[in-house]
Amino acid sequence: MYGEKCKGDSQKTTVIFLVWGWGGTQPAQVKSASDLLKFLFSTRKIWRQFLNHTVELNLSHDQPPRRRVGRDEAVIAISALRIGFAISRHLAQDGAHVVVSSRKQQNVDQALAVLQGEGLSMSGTMCHVGKAEDRDQLVATALRHSGNVDFLVCVAGVNPYVGSTLGSSEEVWDKILNVNVKAPALLLSQLLPHMENRGGSSVVLVSSIGAYLPEARLGAYNVSKAAILGLTKTLSLELAPKDIRVNCLVPGVIDTAFSKVTFEDPDFWNHLKGCHGIQRVGQPEDCSGLVSFLCSPDASYITGESIAVAGFSPHL
Incomplete structure (x- = not known):
């Protein structure tokens, strides 16, 4: 009309x-x-x-009422900072008990002080995800709350070197791949016995827009985040029979200390604006709603997807 x-x-x-x-x-x-x-x-x-x-x-359709992440469900969120903090808050606001972690205890303490102060159900522990003993402690902390883990959100990432791919030393390669790629897979293998019988569990890995549009000075980091896209696809196939979904958040240029090397570079930023029409730097909260959705029953038919939150689409 x-x-x-x-x-x-x-x-x-x-x-x-x-x-x-x-x-x-x-x-x-x-x-x-x-x-x-x-x-x-x-x-x-x-x-x-x-x-x-x-x-x-x-x-005519006898659908069950929509529900969000429930109070009896536990989430392990690997990061107490920036994007991880925003995701943890959102999931806890949706009703889950969230276990946050960071390789620095002060980061965990600060996150818990804020989020518990808001009346949210939170716990946390220091964890360097590249260390097996720290991963054990993280799993034990989560299991102490309710004896199970329903969701895993792996946000932790490192980039100790700003420079070219071939300029990266073996030590740099080992650190980046150990934390960014190996650790999520090894942690999930530890959690699998506690997730597979729950029904409807969900894993959210975190890649980067650099996996699609590499920034030359983040060579080895770009490679590690491209590997996360492949890990998402592979795990989604392996875990589908166990009713565990695996998806991937792909953040764009987000306003964090980690991303300053990109959004404070006028040439790189002008390229994004000119070629992709991006209008602003993203905020950590821009990512949290998507993760909450991917952990919810509303996303029960979505797995193996890598979804960009970037202000534009990097896909063909």
Whole structure:
């Protein structure tokens, strides 16, 4: 339905109704109230069918009520800072008990002070995910709360070297791949016995827009984040029979200390604006809603996907 004022008379409006569906297509011009009544009367059967069909659509499917992440469900969020902090807050606000971690105890303490101060169900522990003994402690902390883990969100990442791929030393390669790629897989293998019998568990890995659009000075880091895309696909296939979904968050340029090397570079930023139309630097909170959705029953038919939160699409 749309209206168009008649030329030369600002007080008159021609309304054209376009009705389609069960009765075909019937255009009609309505220039007065009596024309409108005649039109509605002549098409009453179509409207009745439309309304009946709408009621059937609403009532015929016996769907369970929508629910968010529940109070009896536990989440391990690997990071107490920046994006990890925003995700932890969102999941806890949705009703989950969230276990946060960081390689520095002060980061854990600060996150818990804020989030528990908001009345959210939180616990946490120091964890360097590249160390097996720290991963053991993280799992034990999560299991102490409810004896199970329903969701794993791996946000932790490192980049100790800003420079070219071939300029990266073996030590740099080992550190980046150990934390960014190996640790999520090894941690998930430890959690698998506690997740596979829960039904509807979810894993969210975190890659980077650099996996699609590499920044030359982040060579080895880009490679590690591209590996996360492959890990997501592979794990989604392996874990589908166990009713565990695996998806990937792909943040763009987010306002964190970690990303300053990109958004404080005018050449790189102008390239994003010029080629991709990006309008602003993203905020950590821009990522949290997607993760909460991917952990919810609303995403029960989504797995193996890598979803960019970047202000533009990096895909073809």
